[in-house]
Amino acid sequence: MLYSGGLYFGGNRYKSRYADASFATWFLRTIVFTIMAAASVNTATYTDEKPIPTTFGVLLFPGFQALDVFGPIDVLNTLALSKKLNLYIIAETLDPVTTKIAAINTSPEFSESIVPTHTFDTVPPLDFLLVPGGLGTQAPGLDPTRDFVKNIYPSLKYLMTVCTGSALIAPTGLLDGRRATGNKKIWAWVTSQGPNVNWVAQARWVVDGNIWTSSGIAAGMDAMYAFVGYIWGEEQSKDLAMTLEYERHTDADWDPFAEYWGATWPLTPGAGGGNGGAGAGG
Template sequence: MAPTFPAFLCSLLLCAAGVFGQAYDPSKQLSVGIILFPGFQPLDVIGPLDIIMMLSASHNVSLAMIGKEKGPVRGPSPPRRNEPPTAYPVQGPSVVATHTFADAPRLDILLVPGGMGLRVLNENNDTWIPDFIASRFDELQYLLSVCTGAAALAQSGVLKGRRATTNKASWAWATQFGNGVNWVPTARWTEDGNVWTSSGVSAGIDMTYAFFKKLMGVAAANRIMNAIEYTPHVNEHWDPFSVVHKVPGADASRPLGECVGPAGFEFECS
């Protein structure tokens, strides 16, 4: 007899006990927060959020979308100084902020996306994001950033003495922030203690897969990747876009292509 849809979904997302990583206690709620600001890069948020949504079908996960104000937050960036409005997209999604930095709940995991809006905040000396990171860091189990979100982490001071990476196309801008940060030009993502950072945009999905694979176990993470039909890059140490965007320290002798396939399956590259 074919399984019912709920049973199939439970199997797909690994509801069975005994498969979680050692770092995760399935009896406790995992509180996740994602930062939003006008001009966030949509895939920086939506990519990891899709994985978290799938996890919530079988894991005890709560989610807070955190903005400066509650309500819809637009993906298209406000205009920057000395640049024409035509330099920026005018269409894009909005995501609803359910909390502000003032009333956000206790968090186990905080994810900070990138996007052009971070540059606007910086130009206007608006430090609410790095201030929030600094104020919450000691209570977090994990802090993650995608793309130029690493710049906000650096501004907060939490990257001092740590390895980190960021968007390769925006390398020069993002890496100007922070003191004592070991910026890794060729990394797809980095893990240093409880701080994870990724390269640009789609790299956030690769990092999120690697993160939950370590936190909750290989089998659970693999099933989610295959459920969303995403083939993850699994080499954290190599991002070919470091060559594409001419990042200082990039190794131009390495192959730019990478063989990827379904998570947890053997495959051949033709």
């Protein structure tokens, strides 16, 4: 248990384990690391090497879905108590970004606003970008947001979308020819945004290369726990989930919501997330 500055928090139980590692283990790790580092010199693009991300960005736009952001990010908030990670909150301007959508007037005072730390033009280099969804993905004026994702993608180690975040970026072409998923309730609209994407209806999350797409809203948490497991190991991910008292879904194919909302791909008549196959412009 860690005690620091008067605050109790769940210490990293692996620290003592590493401290006990023998010299031989350390030596072997050093050799392996040196070889990996040397191997990565010759490539600037993503390979199967599994680079470790340390700088994270979250992309915000008006009408983003709060849990799309804070589900996955709170996993990282907690991980960041024991690892050096940086987070940048990115938006078109530095004005606070609201979860509210101007087009919806039913709830004039029900929203939350988040403060960006950087704009599209000022954000430092990123390893990992999280793109949330939300009803705001269906609003007009998102071209600068899409351009930002398209332009920054080649320099990223990983890109993750939650919910309709995949629909938001599909028009950039980044998902073309890739397997991807998204929100199941409005699946017909999601898939209409990327006719050349290999949409996967039955999936909690999908990994294709360095792009992770997840299903609707809460699915972003399972995707992030899976990502943490992929990068830092399943023990680390399990420890985080137990700390956050979250029961993970560890099977990427687990998805009762696809069936519930009638999401299929290719779309069948009458299917498409309860929307009767209708789609809306983004």
